[in-house]
Amino acid sequence: MGSIMYAKIDLSRVKTYPLSERRNLVKVDDFITPESPPPPYTNPELEEVATRIVEARKFNRPVIVMIGAHVIKCGLSLLLIDLMKRGFITHIATNGAGSIHDFEIALIGETSEDVATSIEDGSFGMAEETGAMMNEAIQEGVKDGLGYGEAVGRMIAEDNRFKFKEYSIFYTGYKLRIPVTVHVAIGTDIIHQHPKCNFGAIGWATGEDFKIYVNSVSQLEGGVFLNIGSAVIGPEVFLKALSIVRNLGYKVEKFTTANFDLIDLGDYRKPISQDHPHYYYRPRKNIVNRPTSLGGRGYHISGNHKETIPNLYHMIIRLMPRSPHLPPYERNLLKASKDEKQLIDLQTQNVKAADAVKNLVSLYPSLKGVITDLIRSYRVITLSLEGGGTLFLCGNGGSFSDALHITAELIKSFKKKRPVTEAFRRKVCKLPQGEKVASCLEGGLRCITLGTNNSVSSAVLNDFSLPNMNYAQELYVLSRPGDVFLGISTSGNAENVYYAALTAKAKGLTVILLTGKEGGRISEVADIVIRVPETDTRRIQELHVPIYHCLCEMLEAYFFS
Structure with a gap:
């Protein structure tokens, strides 16, 4: 039964426009390729993180990567995709915006509208194809018991309208059977504005993804967790997942975490009081320090993603063993x-x-x-x-x-x-x-x-x-x-x-x-x-x-x- 106390807006009246009419700020031509040399960047701790990633995969321990949407908008998808194919990344998680940018890149090879201009006339986020197709993918996926990420990956893989699949993290995850999970807050994403949005379906799909994500975290002992550019969803979802697995009796104590962001935290392991602004920066507490208190090691890598991630990628490639580490479960499913x-x-x-x-x-x-x-x-x-x-x-x-x-x-x-x-x-x-x-x-x-x-x-x-x-x-x-x-x-x-x-x-x-x-x-x-x-x-x-x-x-x- 709906609310009889409060007035509600009717989303079915929302007006959309063709995606082809939108001017986009990010294009696949601007993406950084694995062959591109990394820009100058020096941080000894980045080398430590790369070494821990390679060591973790050497012993078949997981590497989970949580990304904010800006990672895709910075053109870094191909580097993550290559690490997925080489067996170094075993799980990618993102927020709703990350799924939208990846989806549009796969569909038209472009993404990211001019928000400052489009918010003025109410056209922000109103591209028809993005809202209609993503909601369709999620709703059809729910019927088949799929989580949000797998449902989106399936549409990209099976629909011939997507001409830039090879640039998609979701497509790669779907083809390689590597989980790509989406962690949504209702009302934060442009597809929630579309008349075809079914909030029940989105809630269920992201709930399934959370359970998949928690399962990956349950195996994190000896592994690595990276949080790249997610200041709220990433640290909050990770902390809850870690609490659940420890509550259920999984041993997840000695593992590595690393947070990548522009902000310089100084001595980020040093205790600080509540009157310091950095105290309220979630990744400092919920990625770097609290989760690793039982014997793990947390890092904060400060810098522009376009500098830190290419350098991390090339360090991993330089350190990597000769054989990839695709888990047996994924190998069986491919056949x-x-x-x-x-x-x-x-x-x-x-x-x-x-x-x-x-x-x-x-x-x-x-x-x-x-x-x-x-x-x-x-x-x-x-x-x-x-x-x-x-x-x-x-x-x-x-x-x-x-x-x-x-x-x-x-x-x-x-x-x-x-x-x-x-x-x-x-x-x-x-x-x-x-x-x-x-x-x-x-x-x-x-x-x-x-x-x-x-x-x-x-x-x-x-x-x-x-x-x-x-x-x-x-x-x-x-x-x-x-x-x-x-x-x-x-x-x-x-x-x-x-x-x-x-x-x-x-x-x-x-x-x-x-x-x-x-x-x-x-x-x-x-x-x-x-x-x-x-x-x-x-x-x-x-x-x-x-x-x-x-x-x-x-x-x-x-x-x-």
Whole structure:
């Protein structure tokens, strides 16, 4: 429910203009290449940082690099990309602005508008393609369970409109399977101004990236963390991630940090009082000193990024061993098929869910082709249910029975016990016979089979001029944007399921179709289509059962492990 107390602006009325009409200040022609000689710069501590990076990778320890957007605007992307390809950088993190500049560079080879001029007439940040395409990439990625960075990298990799992919950090990360994560503050980025912005999708996507980032930080013992030009997001996100991993029992004590910025901190390891301006400079505390207090070593490298980073790059190249250090996980994924990649990724996230898929394919080899869409469906449904959404189902005849069957498996225990939450137990046990109630109730997932209310169905049949609108009417009233609709139709042409799918699409639901080989007209509007490789109705229905049993098992493993 929206706020009824405060007035809100309507972002759908925002006016945009073609990106081609914008004058840009940064172009790929100005980028610094690996072959470019470094400018003069002397700092013995920079050599120490370079040595620690090379040593860390020699022993397969991670090197995480957090960058502000200015690093890209300074034309340093190609140096970072080369270090990624050589195996020296194992994770890149950035803020929302960093993702936007990288995206525009990949798309048109230019970025960075004249803010001082464009803010005066309200055109700042209103380029249509940047806002529309990035929001599309994020929203489509969320449907597939991807974080922000991977979703953007995938669009750049797969969309032919991007003519400058080789200059993109996100594209390189996606191709090499090196995490590129984006850490967003809502309202700070120009794509948040666009009419197509979905803040829920952005929040979920950057949340997934944070969990990926925390996982990288959990392995930082003996590694290196660099913060280049991020004065707020970088140090704050790093400090929280470090606290989480230590809370979870990971040993992350002896590692190296280095902060790169223009500001000269003097003796940056010396304690200072709160009346000193440098006390409030976050990287000094949250990158250099606090995180390394258990035996690590922090550095502050002062200077222009165009001087410090090229010199760091060339020091690393000079010191590097002969063989790169691409981790085995990335090497395996580079060789894997699309379905295998989905399964490998799922394995890293939820072993029991991945085992359910493996068991399905083992028992029914003909269903190997449904792996990708089954996993996509699982991710979309978990995302919706986590956010308080509902799964709506419908079908006809045997498919109607299947819809009811799925609902039954999700509303109560399927393969394992699902005790009620402890908070609910405490509340109900205070009431008469509450302990008996608590001992019987089980955890479940929000799902509704359409068409079970005969009164509604008969009223719609009697009153509507268009037949077969009963499912659509229920869905229109009960559903909310972010919910999921699962239609079951062996032919893919059931009229009432089709109308419900159209309604779901218009209301902002993700539409999943469970069908046969042909898919029918419902497949044309569905976001995800799980196709059984059969054309005979009986055989299709027989194979639908193990598929949705697998899906139920996966969901149970996710929510009730």
